[in-house]
Amino acid sequence: MNQDFDRQAFDRLAAEWRYVITDMICRAKSGHLGGALSLVEIVLTLYWRIMRVDPKAPKWKDRDRLVLSKGHAAPVLYVALAYQGFFPKSWLKTLNEDGTRLPSHADARFVPGVDMTTGSLGQGLSCAAGAALAARMDDGDHTVFCIIGDGESDEGQNWEAAMFAAHHGLDNLVAVTDYNRLQIDGFTEEVMGLEPLADKWRAFGWQVFEMDGHDWEDIYTTIREAQAVKGRPAMILAHTIKGKGNLAVEGRPESHNIKVPDAEAYAKYMGALVERDFELPYC
Amino acid sequence: MALHDNEMRAVYGMTLNQLMDENRNVVCLEADLSKASGTNPRVVEAHPDNFVNAGVAEADMIGVAAGLASEGKIPFCASFTCFASRRVYDQVTISVAYANLNVKVVGTAPGVTAGPNGGTHMSFQDLAIMRVMPNMHVYSPCDVYELRAVLRHMAAAIQPTYMQLIRPKVPAVFDESYTFDPESAVRVSRGDDITLVSTGYMTHFARHAVEQLAGQGVSVDHLHYPSVKPFDAATLVESAARTDGVVTVENQNILGGLGGAVCEILSEQRPTRVKRLGVPDQFGEVASEEYLFEKHGFGVRHIVQACRELAGKV
Structure with missing residues (x-):
């Protein structure tokens, strides 16, 4: 469902998503807020301006795929899919409830529109490479997108997948690193240094791009350039801010997984949103 | 040349080719x-x-296979058992079984058949660790006819599966008429004194033991389980009720695999004396098969002895 770009409308929608995501996680009493908020503009751009999808046909063969390898950021994907119409927005308030269809980590078994079940870090890029290989075997012309975390990049399997995708020249694979520079135990460069990250991906045979992961035009033009690369996979290092738009967590290591034990904490996180004059779509 | 004149691995490749001829996925x-x-x-x-x-x-191979399966492909991924099971345990658990994707994992050179590669490559735990994984089927065919039938079933069934693949030539237990049903044990021979349960590589050794026991006046109900999961409990319970004693033999640790499955079922459904033969919770080592059978006590003579003891015909 590609829409014409209207900056004001997109800004407003992104702010609404941050409001909804924060509410979902607060209702669940805990969750991975920071890494979901850092991806809002990227996921919104993918589903509203880039990806070929049909909410009425979630398994449509010619659709573009998205593997959210950092599966703990599922709330941003669930919001995107609900707002696209893959399932009712009322589901969103059930995040992590007993018997829910929306578990904390992205789940293709229960959620229409989720293309791959993820959650154990480091596995999604291999799965995306497999999906891209299948597309090539079947002469498909769609793109397989994959979003990995920067902390997740510590996992060695990413680099196995990096070799594989380059070796097989999977130019229908476009990966994005959510480079917010924070992981659970602290700053990425302190826990396990990634730099020079762009050089690493280049050395592995990928075409590397960098973008401001919160700038609408930069996101759109960079992803389109990455899709146009021939003969090799593309990696976009998206410079983002973890917890973006919620001042209780923005840029802070503790944003990774927040605990919301009571009404006071709920009020703190909702009150710290930069924009909060929204109606929840499920109350 | 009969099919059983081929190495098992040759039949693996030949059968994959036939399956690909029929289905490009x-x-x-x-x-x-x-x-x-x-x-x-x-x-x-x-x-x-x-x-x-x-x-x-x-690990990447399993992930790629999961991605292929998510697109309707039917991937068969092979490596030595140690690498196809324990090395990729989380990838198989999450990207395959938990995600419920139609990936076939093939562990080659199971147990003592890893001989010269020794302890680092000799896996005695793959049946056990794969069996406790929800959604997984776990198979261990014993000869080329069964292997071919199992592979055909795997290609047709949308089902995450782990299969052990013996590599060398092995004696035929079955023939061209063999059909595979994961829900059914195969009664290799019928008897009333003792039940002998085997799977995979040990079944042809178990058959030799049954022949020797017949000459010694011991009548063995020999059940071969090509599928360790799902496990045909009814056939085991019916047999145990007649013989009142069960010997299990597997090319694995005696913990958690075939013997474990048998004990779980019998203890709940028909408490019966059981003797498990296999490797008693030890790692492998560089050694011949004969040495390892003797060291750990699961060769033909140990099967014979265990059956006689449990049948009370020493």
Whole structure:
């Protein structure tokens, strides 16, 4: 469902998503807020301006795929899919409830529109490479997108997948690193240094791009350039801010997984949103 | 040349080629052990577009297979049992079984058949650790006829599966008429004094033991389980009720695999004396099969002895 770009409308929608995501996680009493908020503009751009999808046909063969390898950021994907119409927005308030269809980590078994079940870090890029290989075997012309975390990049399997995708020249694979520079135990460069990250991906045979992961035009033009690369996979290092738009967590290591034990904490996180004059779509 | 004149791995490659001839969605994945698995040059030459080498990167091979399966492909991923099971345990658990994707994992050179590669490569735990994984089926065919039938079933069934693949030539237990049903044990021979349960590589040794026991006046109900999961409990319970004693033998640790499955079922459904033969919770080592059978007590003579003791016919 590609829409014409209207900056004001997109800004407003992104702010609404941050409001909804924060509410979902607060209702669940805990969750991975920071890494979901850092991806809002990227996921919104993918589903509203880039990806070929049909909410009425979630398994449509010619659709573009998205593997959210950092599966703990599922709330941003669930919001995107609900707002696209893959399932009712009322589901969103059930995040992590007993018997829910929306578990904390992205789940293709229960959620229409989720293309791959993820959650154990480091596995999604291999799965995306497999999906891209299948597309090539079947002469498909769609793109397989994959979003990995920067902390997740510590996992060695990413680099196995990096070799594989380059070796097989999977130019229908476009990966994005959510480079917010924070992981659970602290700053990425302190826990396990990634730099020079762009050089690493280049050395592995990928075409590397960098973008401001919160700038609408930069996101759109960079992803389109990455899709146009021939003969090799593309990696976009998206410079983002973890917890973006919620001042209780923005840029802070503790944003990774927040605990919301009571009404006071709920009020703190909702009150710290930069924009909060929204109606929840499920109350 | 009869099918059983071939090595098991040759039949693996030949059968994959036949499956690919019938269905272009069947894909063969390897992690730099394609010659050892029997798919190189067979599959490489016959179906180059359906052959994918992931290099020495088993975790990536499983992930790629999951991605292929999510798109309707039917990937068969082979490596030595140690790498196809324990090395990729989380990848198989999450990207395959939990995600419920139609990936076939093939562990080659199971147990003592890893001989010269020794302790690092000799896995006695794969049946156990794969069996406790929800959604997984776990198979261990004993000869070429069963292997071929199992592979045909795997290609047709949408079902995450782990299968042990013996590589060398092994004596035929069955013939061209063999059909595979994962829900059914195969009664290799009928008897009333003792139940003998075997799977995979140990079944032809168990059959020799049954022949010797027959000469000694011991009548054995020999059940072969090509599928350790699902497990045909009814046949076991019916047999145990007649014989009142069960011996299990497997090319595995006695903990958690075939013997474990038998004990779980009998203790709940028909408490029966059981003797488990296999490796008593130890790692492998560089050694001949005969040495390992003697050391751990699960060769033909140990099967004979255990059956006689439990049958009270010493």
